Amino acid sequence: MFREAFMTIPxxxxxAWAAAFGLMAAFTSVVQANSxxxxxxxxxxxxxxxxxxxxxxxxxxxxxxxxxxGMINLALRQKSADGSTVALPAEISASAVNLNNQYxxxxxxxxxxxxxxxxxxxxxxxxxxxxxxxxxxLPEGAKKPFKVQFxxxxxxxx
Numbered sequence: 283m284f285r286e287a288f289m290t291i292p293x294x295x296x297x298a299w300a301a302a303f304g305l306m307a308a309f310t311s312v313v314q315a316n317s318x319x320x321x322x323x324x325x326x327x328x329x330x331x332x333x334x335x336x337x338x339x340x341x342x343x344x345x346x347x348x349x350x351x352g353m354i355n356l357a358l359r360q361k362s363a364d365g366s367t368v369a370l371p372a373e374i375s376a377s378a379v380n381l382n383n384q385y386x387x388x389x390x391x392x393x394x395x396x397x398x399x400x401x402x403x404x405x406x407x408x409x410x411x412x413x414x415x416x417x418x419x420l421p422e423g424a425k426k427p428f429k430v431q432f433x434x435x436x437x438x439x440x
């Protein structure tokens with residue numbers, strides 16, 4: 283149902299909605315998006331190479347498009363009683379470790395576009411690097427954080 287509803291959004295609003303939902307539907311041919319539900323929250327997360335994003339989206343976000351740069355996109359939504367969700371600010375931190383146990387802290391930037399709130403970070407990648415991400419999320423107004431972990435293999439070869 284979400285995918286059908288998303289496809290009816292006009293092109294000029296697509297980036298805002300895609301970002302808010304972790305780029306989950308706008309780039310379905312190149313991106314696999316995921317979500318995690320915790321209590322009355324839905325957390326959307328995604329990782330991809332920056333050259334897979336449209337030029338206008340990367341320019342707007344201040345991201346360099348490159349096959350050697352990765353990006354994570356995170357968004358938190360709060361469920362309402364009627365089943366709808368609304369964007370919710372949060373304190374979010376993220377880190378990544380590769381298969382050689384090389385650790386990197388990711389610097390997240392909060393982005394807002396209309397009602398959408400999302401958090402992005404870009405970082406260098408190389409070869410066929412696999413990164414394990416750990417994300418800590420403290421929703422606005424919540425007393426306890428929750429954690430989300432996911433893994434992504436990046437292919438930078440031409």
